[in-house]
Amino acid sequence: MIRLTLKRPPAVPLEAEVLSPSLLAGLSHTEICGLHLYHGKRRMRVDEFFDVEGERSSTVDITGDLRRVRWLGRGMTDGTLTIHGSAGMHLGARMKGGRIEVFGNADDWVGAEMTNGLVRIHGHAGGQIGGAYRGSLRGMKNGTIIVEGTAGLEVGLRMRRGTIVIGGRVRDFCGLQMKGGTIILLDGAEIRTGAWMNRGTILSLRSLKLLPTFRFACYDNPTFIGVHARFLKPLGIRLPHAPTEGSWARYCGDFCVPGKGEIFIWHPAAAPEPAVSEL
Amino acid sequence: MGGKVTCTLGEVKNRADFIVYWGGNPAECHPRHFTKYTLMQKSRWLPRGRKDRTMVLVDIRETKSAKAADIFLQVRPGCDFELLSILRAMVRDEPVDPDAVAETGIAYDVLEDLVRRMKSCRFGCMFFGMGLSMTRGKHMNSAALLTLAAELNAFTKFVAMPMRGHGNVTGADVIMRWQTGYPFGITFNRGYPRYNPGEFSTVDVLVRGDCDAAFIIGADPGATMPQPAIDHLARIPTIVLDPHVTHTSRLARVHITTAPAGIAAPGTAYRMDEIPLPLKPALKSPYPTDEEIVRRIREAVATRPFWMPEDSPQMTTEQL
Numbered sequence: 001m002i003r004l005t006l007k008r009p010p011a012v013p014l015e016a017e018v019l020s021p022s023l024l025a026g027l028s029h030t031e032i033c034g035l036h037l038y039h040g041k042r043r044m045r046v047d048e049f050f051d052v053e054g055e056r057s058s059t060v061d062i063t064g065d066l067r068r069v070r071w072l073g074r075g076m077t078d079g080t081l082t083i084h085g086s087a088g089m090h091l092g093a094r095m096k097g098g099r100i101e102v103f104g105n106a107d108d109w110v111g112a113e114m115t116n117g118l119v120r121i122h123g124h125a126g127g128q129i130g131g132a133y134r135g136s137l138r139g140m141k142n143g144t145i146i147v148e149g150t151a152g153l154e155v156g157l158r159m160r161r162g163t164i165v166i167g168g169r170v171r172d173f174c175g176l177q178m179k180g181g182t183i184i185l186l187d188g189a190e191i192r193t194g195a196w197m198n199r200g201t202i203l204s205l206r207s208l209k210l211l212p213t214f215r216f217a218c219y220d221n222p223t224f225i226g227v228h229a230r231f232l233k234p235l236g237i238r239l240p241h242a243p244t245e246g247s248w249a250r251y252c253g254d255f256c257v258p259g260k261g262e263i264f265i266w267h268p269a270a271a272p273e274p275a276v277s278e279l
Numbered sequence: 280m281g282g283k284v285t286c287t288l289g290e291v292k293n294r295a296d297f298i299v300y301w302g303g304n305p306a307e308c309h310p311r312h313f314t315k316y317t318l319m320q321k322s323r324w325l326p327r328g329r330k331d332r333t334m335v336l337v338d339i340r341e342t343k344s345a346k347a348a349d350i351f352l353q354v355r356p357g358c359d360f361e362l363l364s365i366l367r368a369m370v371r372d373e374p375v376d377p378d379a380v381a382e383t384g385i386a387y388d389v390l391e392d393l394v395r396r397m398k399s400c401r402f403g404c405m406f407f408g409m410g411l412s413m414t415r416g417k418h419m420n421s422a423a424l425l426t427l428a429a430e431l432n433a434f435t436k437f438v439a440m441p442m443r444g445h446g447n448v449t450g451a452d453v454i455m456r457w458q459t460g461y462p463f464g465i466t467f468n469r470g471y472p473r474y475n476p477g478e479f480s481t482v483d484v485l486v487r488g489d490c491d492a493a494f495i496i497g498a499d500p501g502a503t504m505p506q507p508a509i510d511h512l513a514r515i516p517t518i519v520l521d522p523h524v525t526h527t528s529r530l531a532r533v534h535i536t537t538a539p540a541g542i543a544a545p546g547t548a549y550r551m552d553e554i555p556l557p558l559k560p561a562l563k564s565p566y567p568t569d570e571e572i573v574r575r576i577r578e579a580v581a582t583r584p585f586w587m588p589e590d591s592p593q594m595t596t597e598q599l
Contacts, residue, residue: 062315255375
């Protein structure tokens with residue numbers, strides 16, 4: 001195992017794209033210490049900011065207040081990155097595989113444009129989770145992102161495939177311009193959920209204020225939600241799906257674009273189904 | 280994303296028979312806009328001037344501009360994105376629930392009439408102000424309006440243009456665009472430009488406290504930015520170049536008085552339609568120009584070696 005401990009908090013953002021398990025796996029202690037980080041515009045060695053223990057391992061533990069440390073685990077292909085503390089922006093951006101776990105909060109662009117792997121944030125996260133960078137057409141293409149706390153704006157911006165689960169409340173524009181994939185909201189979202197979505201699925205366990213360009217379709221208990229529930233069960237997330245528990249209200253949209261997206265809102269069986277005219 | 284479909288104000292003056300102002304108050308903020316470009320001017324294609332033009336004002340309250348408007352639409356605050364989404368759906372002939380439309384503060388039949396006018400005009404132009412771009416939704420509100428303008432080109436000629444504020448803000452965007460490829464929110468820390476608004480835009484950098492010095496030319500963030508940003512400006516060494524003592528100068532370490540551009544300093548200003556206009560100074564000033572100060576600082580910095588070692592990797596998106 002490689003253990004990195006932050007010695008002093010950086011004064012300006014520290015770009016640490018080299019701290020990725022797949023890159024560190026083949027390096028000796030001296031080589032790891034000699035890797036370059038960018039503190040603002042200054043090039044620094046890893047050992048100027050981190051105490052390094054261990055070598056040649058794809059299991060990496062980083063400890064400290066890493067709020068200004070950006071691009072951790074960028075493009076990683078395998079291994080495990082565990083962060084004890086809060087991580088900065090672009091955590092796990094463009095990752096291709098492996099696992100990231102954060103015991104703390106994360107900032108914007110978690111898992112942006114990732115193609116595979118698992119990211120789990122035990123605290124809150126920022127915006128643009130699994131999103132597409134500005135000017136890019138596609139966000140995450142596969143993989144899973146789980147945030148146990150709240151999340152910011154534009155979650156799943158232009159995502160193409162994959163799964164995002166948010167435990168807390170999500171801010172505006174969740175699933176903006178989605179092209180596929182699934183976003184699961186366990187505690188609902190603020191306004192403009194699913195704006196401009198072309199395809200893809202948003203599941204919400206709480207009621208949502210939808211845009212006027214979404215239309216109610218039907219009450220349903222589709223099979224694929226059961227498949228999602230089975231996939232999420234080992235990750236400790238319970239998604240209700242049995243008809244005895246309730247049903248999902250399906251909305252189609254967004255009709256201001258050629259919208260084939262769908263939003264499902266859960267209605268537990270205990271609460272009576274609202275009449276269609278009330279929706 | 281739709282991008283921006285735009286034109287010059289000369290075209291608006293000569294051809295635009297349908298004008299929409301969204302979230303702006305040109306009567307008070309751009310007082311010559313009506314008379315010089317959008318309403319009063321007569322042209323070969325609009326020989327009767329004001330009578331040949333229709334003006335729609337969309338705002339959250341009845342401002343002085345409403346008097347000049349043919350149609351005034353009072354949208355409920357924070358519903359601009361919803362209203363633009365509805366318009367986009369109606370332009371595509373998608374049915375929209377009239378009750379959901381009423382929630383935006385505007386009746387369904389009013390919007391139906393607006394869409395009919397938008398589709399049947401000969402040359403439409405939408406101007407949008409800070410009432411749209413700086414309220415909840417921010418850049419997505421502007422994106423929705425620009426996309427609506429782009430989509431209306433399936434029926435007629437339609438353009439959109441932001442109502443830019445004071446100073447040469449358009450010029451700053453235009454110059455950054457042709458120098459780096461990006462209009463704002465750029466970092467050069469790795470020796471080449473990278474763009475990410477929200478990460479590198481000034482207000483976000485200041486609010487998070489991500490910079491350890493600030494160099495401010497021709498702007499007054501001390502008067503306009505949120506309090507955490509102002510507090511950070513006061514904490515770090517801030518240098519201000521301005522003809523006047525501003526709020527920012529008061530919290531800066533260094534204030535350099537400069538000659539006012541257009542009055543005592545020559546240069547180029549960009550109009551809101553991105554037309555460069557040369558400025559001829561009428562007076563002489565004892566103070567140096569902004570350009571001279573920046574050039575002298577640059578010459579002093581250039582004597583030192585380039586900060587980035589030769590073999591530094593680039594963080595381009597193609598790298599992975």
